[in-house]
Each structure stands twice: as structure tokens, then as C-alpha cells.
Amino acid sequence: MEFFKSAVASAISKGPPFPYTFGDRVDIDTSIWTLYNGTKREDGSNCSIFSFDVTANKNRLPMAKNAVRKLRTLRHPGVIKVFDTVETESYIYIATERVVPLKWHIKRKSMSTETLKWGLFGVAKSIKFINDEASSVHGALRVGSLYTGESGEWKVGGFEVLSSMKDDEAIIYNYGSLVPDAGRYTPPELAKSGWDDIKRHPLHAVDAYNFGTLIFEVFNGDFIGGDQAGQTKNIPPTMHSSYRRLVNSNPKARVSVGNFLDQGQRNGGFFQTPLIKLTDSVDNLGMKNEEEREEFLNDLDQLSDDFPEDYFKMKILPELLKSVEFGGGGPKVFGVVMKISKKLSDDEFEGKITPAVIRLFGSPDRAIRVCLLDNLPMMIDRLPQKVVNDKIFPQMVTGFTDVAPVVREQTVKAVLTIIGKLSDRTINGELLKYLAKTSNDEQPGIRTNTTICLGKISKNLGVGNRAKVLIAAFTRSLRDPFVHARNAALLALGATADSFSEDDCANRILPAICPCLVDKEKLVRDQSNKTMDVFLQKIRKHASTMADTVLPPLTAVDASNASAPRMSTPQPNSSEAASWTGWAISSFTNKVSSTAGEMQSNGTTTPIAPRPSSVPATSEIRRPAPITASASNLHRQAVASPPATSTRTSTSSNTNEYFQDRNPSEEVDDAWGDMEEESFFDAPSETPKQTHTPSASNPFDDNGEPDFAGWLAAQSQKKPGSKPLPKGLAKPANGRPATSTRIQSTGGVGGAGAKKAAATAASVKPKPVVAKTIDTKPKETGDDEGWGDGW
Structure with missing residues (x-):
């Protein structure tokens, strides 16, 4: 070689x-x-x-x-x-x-009966042309002189002795017998008298006989000799009669190949097959009217898969694409194109289909656009990523804003098909921008499909903005008036639960789902319960991995300060833990017992005997302005902040400013009620503490609020020769000691009593007193209840 x-x-x-x-x-x-x-x-x-x-x-x-x-x-x-x-x-x-060579296919018997008929039909047209139009004789027609082209069509060759009967010196006369295997195929009349006798017989006689032997050969594989001529083995029954006339021993009685062709094309003839009809009219498909094109496509649909693939690839497919692009073939023709393209190799698809698809996506025909979108799943695997991202998607996005709802809807659905061929930049940029528009579409079905689409492409979204986009879209759909849009949002949330953090689940998603639990539609209520369970399970699983507390451990100093009981969370092993109020009651009653019987009025302390448990609460004597332990402690917190070096004037000013907006005692009584009569504050039976008289060193009665007027009066009595008190703080003219009016609030100084005392003190000429530093810091009593920290 x-x-x-x-x-x-x-x-x-x-x-x-x-x-x-x-x-x-x-x-x-x-x-x-x-x-x-x-x-x-x-x-x-x-x-x-x-x-x-x-x-x-x-x-x-x-x-x-x-x-x-x-x-x-x-x-x-x-x-x-x-x-x-x-x-x-x-x-x-x-x-x-x-x-x-056609002989390869005949030996392998790789062609169906319909394909063989189609091939013989093509050869018959060629021989008819040679005999009738060219006035010539082929002289060597057999399987060995036929070939198949790239389109699968049968081609006539073997022109070694093809001669015009108008030529007196035609080569067939002298060389007809030198053709290889001529003895098997020579007509009986020429076998007897030689090829020179061809002049005396009809022009078509030789080729008609050879066409008959060709029919036998293609259906049976081999033609051995003249004895087989006329046998109908494996030949279609509809062809028997005409076939016998072709191989008639009398050359003048033989029908021409042209006549044989006409008989086969008659109504119901053996050449009336869908494949033959298709090939006979495909060349002028673009010139057909609507009815003729519809008939052509119906014939095309009737074809089975055993017809010649090469012919569809090379002949039918280009004509169909021309019809779609330029001849108004429409979606039905394109559907046939997709059916044929399944048999194309990847290289053939890229060379024949891809360029046409790119051009068709730019077509303004909405029917073509919808047809392209419907058929995208069939061709997306064969379209290169660069082609989809750079050429098809930019043309496709116009469908998101098309005025026809069907185009918008099909475009949204097609996103699922092409998402794998788009770049991250395209997905998180342009695509999300258009999906945001369709999620607010006037058509409820399009809104619903957008929600479903986002749920299915969630894994393709960027990690940075995935949760943000999905939460915004789905929670918005939960408020959609269309029931299926709400249901789709719930389904999408459940399917994409892994995309959200536990904080988003608890703070943003669950609150949005809650209204759906009482939706008017049972479909939504049932689905919201299922979706709620998904997120609750996720949150519970996360919570089980969290620490019990994030507070730092107590130090030694903190432990000593925390020795006094506080109003805090209940202890797990406490007998009162079963009741949510148990811990609060026990702590609060302990505090009330520590201050039971300590009340002060007008600068003096009056001991109060503990109330026996047998005496009802209503039998107690109500006093004008009782100060509770809680109020005393709150005031202690308030006045503990000024530094010890502050002057009397500044201390009084700050205190008045702090208490000046407090409500009068009558309003406090109305708001809080008669606390002495409430059993909620009953103190346990125990020996009361010894009361004490406030002094200059401890100007707070029962550890409560400061009595600045009483304290200043005491200072003036101690030092007769000292300077008079400032105006408004001296003793009244009648010699009665200045009283400090108490308010049943959380520590306010003022009200009607205070004004009266201030007016009386103003009428007495103050004695000069020596200015001195006053220590207003409350004495540590060790009875810190912890309310300040708690509130």
C-alpha cells in the first residue's frame, strides 16, 4: 500500500x-x-x-x-x-x-424495504433521464455501478459503456461485453446475437432488463444469472407485476424504466411512500403554501427511525432550517429539526444547528421564541457554554419583559435549563435583576414560577448574597394574594433551608411564616406547618450545641457582693421552680421582712410591732406616707452617686433635680394601691430589728431617702453660736421643728407639705452658720437588696 x-x-x-x-x-x-x-x-x-x-x-x-x-x-x-x-x-x-459502494450496504442488509424503494426510485429517475432526455443507453446498470453519497442518496456511476444511440460508432457496440461480470447481466437477446444487435431493439430495452435484475439484487443480495430474472423472492408484492414486465424475455414487450416509474407513482403505487413523497418535495419547501407545508410535515412525522439518517442530515435538515428562518416554516418545522438533530454527532450539531439557533433567538417571531425555549432541554448539552452565555442569553433576556405573558413564563422556565451554562457574574448580576422583575409580575402564574425557579437555582447563586436574595424573594411571596404563590414560597423555603443561618431562621424566616399558620387556605396552612417544623428542627439542633451562658464566671469579690439574695432566675433544683412566680415571691418577701416595722415620719422613728399572723391585714393602722423597702433601696442607689466632697448646696440642688418630676403621693397611691393591705408583701413572723433615730452621721431614716431639712435643723441646735441656716431651711417662728414631708413615691421630696415647710422657714430669720463639709454618703448597712442592679 x-x-x-x-x-x-x-x-x-x-x-x-x-x-x-x-x-x-x-x-x-x-x-x-x-x-x-x-x-x-x-x-x-x-x-x-x-x-x-x-x-x-x-x-x-x-x-x-x-x-x-x-x-x-x-x-x-x-x-x-x-x-x-x-x-x-x-x-x-x-x-x-x-x-x-452500494454493494457494502446490500451485503450487510443494512437498509429497510422503504429505504430500498426510495433508492430504486432515485435510480429510476436517473435512468429515465439517460434514456429519454439524453437518448442514451447506460449498458452496465447493476449494484456494482451504484454508490451512496454522504446524504445517503443513491448515485449512478459505471459510465464505461454509456453511449448515445445517435452515435454510429458508440462504444457499447464493441466494449459492452468487456464490462466486468457482463455475462451475468447481459439481456438474453444480446447474449445470443451480440451487442451489435442492440440497434434493432427499443432504446430502453437493455436498461429496462438491467433495472429488473437490480430490483432482484437489492432485495435478495446477489444476482447469479438469467435464470433468476422474474423471480419475486423478497420483492414487495405491489411491485411484482411491473417487475416481471421489466425482465420480459421479449425486448419489445418490456416496459421502460420511465413507464415503471410512472406506475409506481400512481395513487396507491409502490413508490407512494412517505419517504419518497418527502424527498420529491423537499427541494421547494420554501415555496409551498401553508396547506402544502402542513402536508409535508405530516408526511415527515410518519417516518420511522429506520429511514436513512444521512439523507435527513444532509438534505432534509438544511431545507427545514431554511424554511424556519426565511420561509415561515414556524414552530412545527423547528420541532422536526430537533427530532432530526438527535441523530447528529456533536460536531455536526455544532456546524449545522448551533448557528441557526443563535440566529433564531434574535428573531422577533414570538412563536419561534417559545418553540426555541421549549426545545432548549433537547439541545442545551450540545451548546458550548461560551455560546450560551455570550450569544444566546443576551438575546433570551428580552423575553423577561415581553408583553406576551406566555413568552415571559417560558423564559422563566428556561432559566432552569441554561443555568448550568451561565457564568457566576451573569447569574448574580443580570439574571437576578430580571427575576426580580418577574417576581412582581402582574400574572400570578409567572410570580409563582419565579419563586420555584429561585428555589431550584439557589445552589447556583453566589454564597455572599444567596441568603439575602432568597429571604427577600420568599418572604415577599408569603404575602402574595395568590394561594399557589404562597404555597410555592413555603415549599421553596423548606427546600433551601440549608442556605440560611440559624440567626436568619429565627429572626427573619420564622416570623414571616407564622401568619401562614392561620392562612385562609388549608393548603397553605398545612404546608406552613411542615415548613415551620423544618426550621424549628434546625434551630433546636443548633441550640443544643450552644453554651448554657455567655456570662463570665464570678470572681471572689463578685461572690462576696452576691451573698445577699437577688431577684434572679430560678434555680433548677428549687422547690418553687415548678411555678414561674415562686422565685420572685420568695425573694421579695425576704426583703420585706428585713424592713418590717421601720417607718419614719417628721424626722422621728416609731417602732412598729410585728403583726401577728392571726390579725387580718385590714386591722393595721394606715400611716400617711409609708416608705417600702424597695423604695428606700432605690433612693439609696440614687443618692449614693454624689461624691463625699460635695457641698450642702450642691447636694440639695442635685437631689431636688432628681426628684422634681416625681408624681405626688396621691397618684402613687392610686398606681400601686394599699401595699400594706396586700398579702403579697406580708413579712414572715420574726423579731423586728431595733429602730434607730437618724442623726447627723446617718441622715437617712430606715435606710431610706435623705431628710435634708431635719438634718440641717439638728446641725443648728448643736451649735447655738453658729451662723443662721439659709432662708427656707431655718426653724419656724413658733419654735416647732422643721419637718420633712415624705412622699410615697420612689423617693421624691416636694408636694404640699414641702411647700408649707419652706414657707414657714422663710418667715424666720436664719442664724448664721459656719459652712462645713457635709458627708452625704449613706452609711453602709449591709442590707443591699440588689434592686438597683436588677432594674
């Missing part, structure tokens, strides 16, 4: 230029030609090369030259197409379209 190639290359180098490259040899043993696969050097396209070695076949050289001449001059769609020829003294080359 290598030697042959080198010899061919050497011969070419010595002869005329031949711009084709030889490839593998194709075995054909019944021809004067050697067939090779080849390629065109200019563009690498496929071709076939018929080679004739002059030196080895000098006696058949006229036949080879006749074939070259006839192939170049006889042009017909059913005849092998010639690209170029080269003739030298040593070789003859014919470059043609890429073909394969």
Missing part, C-alpha cells in the same frame, strides 16, 4: 497538478476503477478519487476515457458529481463527491 502511494505521488509529480490527497483504498472488485477516499488540499473537504492504471489495463482504456467524458458532460442529481479529472499516459484520476 505504501509502495502504491509513493508510486501515485511520483506519477502526480510528473503530470498535471492534482489538488487532492489520496487516502484509504475502498475495495470494489467489479470495476475497472480503483476507488480511494481523498481530501481536497485547499479546504480539507472530503472527496473520492477514481484511479485507472493505464499500464495495467490498456485494453480497457477506451472505456475509462468514455467514463470520464460522460461524467463531465452528463449532469443530473442522481449521477455522481465530478470535481476534477486528470488524464496522463500512465493514469487517469477522477475526483468526485465522497461516495461509498
Whole structure:
């Protein structure tokens, strides 16, 4: 083989230029030609090369030259197409379209009956043309002289003895018997008297007989000799009668191939098949009207999968694409295109379908746009990512804002198909921008589908803004008036629960779901309960991994300060833990017991005996202004802040400012009620503490609020020669001690009593007193109740 190639290359180098490259040899043993696969050097396209070695076949050289001449001059769609020829003294080359010997398919029996009929139909048209229009005789019609092109169509070759009957020196007279295997296929009349006798018979007689033997051969595999002519084994019954007339022993009684073709095309004839009808009308598909196009497509739908794939790829598909783009074929034609494209290889799809799809996405025809979107799942795997992201998606986004709702809806649905071919930048930028518009569409179905779409593409969204986008979209849909939109939002939330943090679940999602628990529609209520369970389970699982507290552990100082009981969370092992009020009552009653019986009025302390448990609360004597332990402690917190070095004037000023907005005692009584009569504050029976009289060192009665007026009066009595008190704080003229009016609030100084005392003190001329530093810091009593910290 290598030697042959080198010899061919050497011969070419010595002869005329031949711009084709030889490839593998194709075995054909019944021809004067050697067939090779080849390629065109200019563009690498496929071709076939018929080679004739002059030196080895000098006696058949006229036949080879006749074939070259006839192939170049006889042009017909059913005849092998010639690209170029080269003739030298040593070789003859014919470059043609890429073909394969039909004999290969016949031996493998790889063609269906319908395909065989379709092939014979094409050959019959070519022979009719040769006999009728060209007034010629083929003379060597058989399986060995037929080929299949890249489109699967049968092509007629073997023009070695093709002759015009108008030529007196036709080659068929002298060389008809030199054709390989001529003895098996020669008509009986010529076998007896020789090929010169062809002049006395009808022009079509030889080719009609050979066409009959061809029918037997394609359906049975081999034609051995004249004895098999007329046998109908494996031949379709509808063809029997016409077939027998082709192989009639009387040449004058034979029907021509043209007549055979006409009989087959009659209504109900053997050539009336969907495949033949399709191929017969595909060339002018773009010129058909609506009814004719509809009929054509119906015939196309009737085709089964065993029809020639190559023909659909090379012939039908390009015509259908032309009809869709330019001939108004519409969605139905494009649906057939997609059906055929399933049989294309990836390279074939990229070369034939992808460019057309890109152009069609730019079409303003809404029907075509919807058809493209519907068929995207069938072709998305074969479309390169760059093509989808850079060329198809920019054209596709116009559908999000189309005025036709069906286009908007199909565009939203198509997002699920193309999402895998879009870049992260496109998804998180332009796509989300358009989905935000459709989520607020006037059509409830489009809003619902947008929610479903977001739920399904959630994993494709950027991690940084995924939760933000989904929460905003789904919680908005939970308020949608359309019931299925709300249900879709609940389903989407449940499906994307892993996308949200526990804080988002607790603070944003669960509060949004809660109104759906009482939705008017049972469908929504049931789904909201299911979705709620999903998020509650997630939150509980997270909470089980959290620490019991984030407070720092107590230090030694904190532990000593915390020795006094506080109003805090109940202890788990406490007997009162079963009641949510138990811990509060026990702590509060302990505090009341520590201050029971300590009340002060007008600067004096009156001991109060503990009330026996047998005496009802209403029998107690109500006093004008009782100060509770809680109020005393709150005031202690309030007045503990001023520094010890502050003057009397500044202390009084700050205190008045702190208490000046307090409510009068009557309002406090109304708000709090008669606390002495409430059993809630009853103190336990225990020995009361010894009361004490407030002094200058401890100017607070019962650890309560400061009595600045009483304290100043005491100071003036201690030092008679001291300077008089400031105006308003001296003793009244009648010698009665200045009283400090008490308020039953949380520590306010003022009211009617205070005003009266201030007016009396103003009428007495104050004695000069020596200014001194007053320590207003309350004495530590060790009875800190902790309310200040608690409040």
C-alpha cells in the first residue's frame, strides 16, 4: 500500500497538478476503477478519487476515457458529481463527491424495504433521464455501478459503456461485453446475437432488463444469472407485476424504466411512500403554501427511525432550517429539526444547528421564541457554554419583559435549563435583576414560577448574597394574594433551608411564616406547618450545641457582693421552680421582712410591732406616707452617686433635680394601691430589728431617702453660736421643728407639705452658720437588696 502511494505521488509529480490527497483504498472488485477516499488540499473537504492504471489495463482504456467524458458532460442529481479529472499516459484520476459502494450496504442488509424503494426510485429517475432526455443507453446498470453519497442518496456511476444511440460508432457496440461480470447481466437477446444487435431493439430495452435484475439484487443480495430474472423472492408484492414486465424475455414487450416509474407513482403505487413523497418535495419547501407545508410535515412525522439518517442530515435538515428562518416554516418545522438533530454527532450539531439557533433567538417571531425555549432541554448539552452565555442569553433576556405573558413564563422556565451554562457574574448580576422583575409580575402564574425557579437555582447563586436574595424573594411571596404563590414560597423555603443561618431562621424566616399558620387556605396552612417544623428542627439542633451562658464566671469579690439574695432566675433544683412566680415571691418577701416595722415620719422613728399572723391585714393602722423597702433601696442607689466632697448646696440642688418630676403621693397611691393591705408583701413572723433615730452621721431614716431639712435643723441646735441656716431651711417662728414631708413615691421630696415647710422657714430669720463639709454618703448597712442592679 505504501509502495502504491509513493508510486501515485511520483506519477502526480510528473503530470498535471492534482489538488487532492489520496487516502484509504475502498475495495470494489467489479470495476475497472480503483476507488480511494481523498481530501481536497485547499479546504480539507472530503472527496473520492477514481484511479485507472493505464499500464495495467490498456485494453480497457477506451472505456475509462468514455467514463470520464460522460461524467463531465452528463449532469443530473442522481449521477455522481465530478470535481476534477486528470488524464496522463500512465493514469487517469477522477475526483468526485465522497461516495461509498452500494454493494457494502446490500451485503450487510443494512437498509429497510422503504429505504430500498426510495433508492430504486432515485435510480429510476436517473435512468429515465439517460434514456429519454439524453437518448442514451447506460449498458452496465447493476449494484456494482451504484454508490451512496454522504446524504445517503443513491448515485449512478459505471459510465464505461454509456453511449448515445445517435452515435454510429458508440462504444457499447464493441466494449459492452468487456464490462466486468457482463455475462451475468447481459439481456438474453444480446447474449445470443451480440451487442451489435442492440440497434434493432427499443432504446430502453437493455436498461429496462438491467433495472429488473437490480430490483432482484437489492432485495435478495446477489444476482447469479438469467435464470433468476422474474423471480419475486423478497420483492414487495405491489411491485411484482411491473417487475416481471421489466425482465420480459421479449425486448419489445418490456416496459421502460420511465413507464415503471410512472406506475409506481400512481395513487396507491409502490413508490407512494412517505419517504419518497418527502424527498420529491423537499427541494421547494420554501415555496409551498401553508396547506402544502402542513402536508409535508405530516408526511415527515410518519417516518420511522429506520429511514436513512444521512439523507435527513444532509438534505432534509438544511431545507427545514431554511424554511424556519426565511420561509415561515414556524414552530412545527423547528420541532422536526430537533427530532432530526438527535441523530447528529456533536460536531455536526455544532456546524449545522448551533448557528441557526443563535440566529433564531434574535428573531422577533414570538412563536419561534417559545418553540426555541421549549426545545432548549433537547439541545442545551450540545451548546458550548461560551455560546450560551455570550450569544444566546443576551438575546433570551428580552423575553423577561415581553408583553406576551406566555413568552415571559417560558423564559422563566428556561432559566432552569441554561443555568448550568451561565457564568457566576451573569447569574448574580443580570439574571437576578430580571427575576426580580418577574417576581412582581402582574400574572400570578409567572410570580409563582419565579419563586420555584429561585428555589431550584439557589445552589447556583453566589454564597455572599444567596441568603439575602432568597429571604427577600420568599418572604415577599408569603404575602402574595395568590394561594399557589404562597404555597410555592413555603415549599421553596423548606427546600433551601440549608442556605440560611440559624440567626436568619429565627429572626427573619420564622416570623414571616407564622401568619401562614392561620392562612385562609388549608393548603397553605398545612404546608406552613411542615415548613415551620423544618426550621424549628434546625434551630433546636443548633441550640443544643450552644453554651448554657455567655456570662463570665464570678470572681471572689463578685461572690462576696452576691451573698445577699437577688431577684434572679430560678434555680433548677428549687422547690418553687415548678411555678414561674415562686422565685420572685420568695425573694421579695425576704426583703420585706428585713424592713418590717421601720417607718419614719417628721424626722422621728416609731417602732412598729410585728403583726401577728392571726390579725387580718385590714386591722393595721394606715400611716400617711409609708416608705417600702424597695423604695428606700432605690433612693439609696440614687443618692449614693454624689461624691463625699460635695457641698450642702450642691447636694440639695442635685437631689431636688432628681426628684422634681416625681408624681405626688396621691397618684402613687392610686398606681400601686394599699401595699400594706396586700398579702403579697406580708413579712414572715420574726423579731423586728431595733429602730434607730437618724442623726447627723446617718441622715437617712430606715435606710431610706435623705431628710435634708431635719438634718440641717439638728446641725443648728448643736451649735447655738453658729451662723443662721439659709432662708427656707431655718426653724419656724413658733419654735416647732422643721419637718420633712415624705412622699410615697420612689423617693421624691416636694408636694404640699414641702411647700408649707419652706414657707414657714422663710418667715424666720436664719442664724448664721459656719459652712462645713457635709458627708452625704449613706452609711453602709449591709442590707443591699440588689434592686438597683436588677432594674
